Amino acid sequence: MASIAARRLAKELKEIHAEGCPVGINLLKADDFETWWFSIEVMGESLYKNEAYTLQFRFDAQYPISSPAVQFVVTDGHQAPIHPHVYSNGHICASILGNEWSPVLSVTAVCVTLQSMLASCKKKERPVDNDRYVRHAPDNPKKTQFHYDDDT
């Protein structure tokens, strides 16, 4: 029984293998239709020059109708970038992952959006409510009702 999610992800994966990822993004792991990992690097001048981060996508059976759960990996020596919209547990406050998600977005489109979120960062700092959030955060960032306070 191929769910819509599996069918769509199979196609996205095929495209990634055929055409490669956008510059600065690399597929690290995609051996099922539940969890994929990408490395993400900001190209050119930015506060994150020469830094590489790992993004994790988790998909449910409703993908792409429902958004993937996307976060930076913070285990096994990986760290989340220091950014006003990225919590130290790897959770990301970005409207496209929440109420502005649309099935028109693909996995690589999400990677590119997050890459430009990093690229446009002016000051490396954690969100103001980082400690409070991280203490109570659910495992799945999709369960968090983020308040999006500016456009990214």
Add this chain to the structure above:
Amino acid sequence: MSQTNDSSAPARPSGPEGSGSEPLNIEGLQPQVLYDLNQQALERTLSDGPLVHDIAPLSILRSEYEANDNHVFVKEIDWLIEHGYKDFRRVKGDGDCFYRAIGFAFFVQLLANPDSEMAVVTTLSTLTATRQLLNETGVQELVYEDFYDQMVALTENIINPDPTTGSVLTLEKLLKFFRDPQESNTIVMYLRLITAAQIQANVDEYEFFLFHPDTREPMSVPDFCNRVMGLGKEADHVEIKALCDALRWNVQVAYLGGQSKDEVNFVKIPDTPYPGFDPVVLLYRPGHYDILLK
């Protein structure tokens, strides 16, 4: 069938708790207040239950409003009943009700069409054209094809047996399909993508009419279309018009608005109907669409 809870106690769209049997004078309320009250009532009655309900007599809706002393709506419903609209089919109030209602009602009509072969062929050729529309507006094939394929498969199933079950589409199968969130949402998504693409392809026609439904601020075409493409975002006149134009569908919307004229306002979309298909009739109450039936 099992899961209608139409007989449950109606929601009270009336003021603060404890106002007892004090009737609410709804005629004096601002439209926004009326809208909010309706929303609250709808959320209470419609958050549970199937995505698409069984057919119920309109008198049930009447009695719910009557129990709330909402005389304006009662009067409007009476008008509908007098004019032959005896039944309705509730659709879950989850922000997708317009798309789900029109999609379901369209397939019901297709099933009932005496010349179903011709109707299916016509529909399939319209669907093929939407593929082009999606391509032209830059929606990746990868993004739309699963939804598109599902829409085509469901249409074809009206005359051709489904390869896995060996049977053609029946009303019962259609209901089952539309009550399964995963299946149902593929059709909703297809309709949303088409709606957005139609707006994008006809910017001149729509750009001055795109407003945020909550803030009423003007929206850019891309922002508006992004909103249309997300699940759970309600539809207004612009989206209805765009969808009907893209699919050559005809809709009539009966507006229950508490405006209290002596008749219910039916809005025809488009103004001049596309040939070939009878209009789908929807029942609109502020913030919600159901299917209205004669």
